[in-house]
Amino acid sequence: MKLEFPFLRTARGKQIALSLFLVFVSTLIIDQVSKRHAHQTLMTEESPTNLDLYRSTYKDVGTIGTESLDPSKPTNFARLKFHYQRNRGAAFSMLANLDDSIRIPFFYAVTVFSVFYILFYLRTLPMNYHLTRFGLVMIMAGAIGNFIDRIIQGYVIDFVDVSWSIFGWRHDFAVFNVADIAINIGIIAFVLEMILKRKPVYATFQKNPDAPKVVTSAKA
Numbered sequence: 001m002k003l004e005f006p007f008l009r010t011a012r013g014k015q016i017a018l019s020l021f022l023v024f025v026s027t028l029i030i031d032q033v034s035k036r037h038a039h040q041t042l043m044t045e046e047s048p049t050n051l052d053l054y055r056s057t058y059k060d061v062g063t064i065g066t067e068s069l070d071p072s073k074p075t076n077f078a079r080l081k082f083h084y085q086r087n088r089g090a091a092f093s094m095l096a097n098l099d100d101s102i103r104i105p106f107f108y109a110v111t112v113f114s115v116f117y118i119l120f121y122l123r124t125l126p127m128n129y130h131l132t133r134f135g136l137v138m139i140m141a142g143a144i145g146n147f148i149d150r151i152i153q154g155y156v157i158d159f160v161d162v163s164w165s166i167f168g169w170r171h172d173f174a175v176f177n178v179a180d181i182a183i184n185i186g187i188i189a190f191v192l193e194m195i196l197k198r199k200p201v202y203a204t205f206q207k208n209p210d211a212p213k214v215v216t217s218a219k220a
Contacts, residue, residue, distance in 0.1 A: 005123045013127070020137045027138065031145035031178040038159035042084035051155055056084035058161075067165070074168050083161040085175045088154070104150070111147040115140055126200030135189030138182045145179035 007013030047053035058081050065077030118140045125133055149156040158175040165171075 007125075007127055010127075016130070016133065020133060023134070024137050024141045027141040027178070027182050028145055031142070031182065032148065034178050035149065035157040035159070038082065038084050038157055042082055042159060051086060051088075051153075054084075054086065058083050074165055074170065076166055078164040078166075079162070081161045082159050083175055085158045086155040087158045087175075088156075104154075107150060108147075111143050114143050126202050128198060128201040129193055131189045131193040131196070135186040135193070138186030138189065140186075142179040142181075142183035142186065145182070146177075 005013075005017070008017055042056050042059060043054055044057050045055040061080040061082060063077055063079040066075050067077045067079060068075040118136045122133060122136055125136075146156045156177065156179075158177045158180075160177060160181075161175045162173040163171065164173075
């Protein structure tokens with residue numbers, strides 16, 4: 001099957017594609033640069049042979065409220081810090097304990113399949129589904145960002161560490177990275193599009209190549 005993107009045949013479609021391409025590249029660059037920076041500034045020691053043996057320092061970014069050290073006297077706070085970690089699994093270290101012979105090909109296959117599925121899905125989207133298109137591009141950028149880590153290093157670098165205590169509910173969130181943030185933003189955009197339930201608008205083209213007029217049509 002030939003992979004074509006019908007909306008690229010319109011001027012509006014080309015503008016959207018260019019904007020999304022810039023979003024994709026920018027997200028990928030920010031993700032990779034931030035990971036390299038975390039590796040250079042937060043890691044204090046590592047083993048030359050064992051990837052699981054390393055040490056990291058903490059860097060406090062900011063805290064809202066006051067964190068209590070006494071469990072019997074909880075306080076409300078939200079804290080952001082940077083903490084270098086190596087993640088061999090999926091987002092939030094899921095499946096990290098799988099054997100390498102299963103884990104590595106599994107994640108490679110999932111990433112490649114996801115990218116091709118997203119590209120196929122993008123070509124079928126209605127012209128006015130901007131949130132979905134943006135969300136898919138963000139998910140693809142995040143998936144490829146973590147995929148690059150796995151290929152080059154054999155693990156994904158995580159460094160964003162968030163914890164909070166709100167009305168007695170204390171939680172130390174799993175350490176994550178910019179790629180994970182992009183994936184979650186993409187999922188949120190996708191869900192918002194579903195909530196809006198906009199009537200899809202498609203582009204139809206005249207068969208005569210000398211008459212490239214575009215006519216939009218709505219389908220229920």
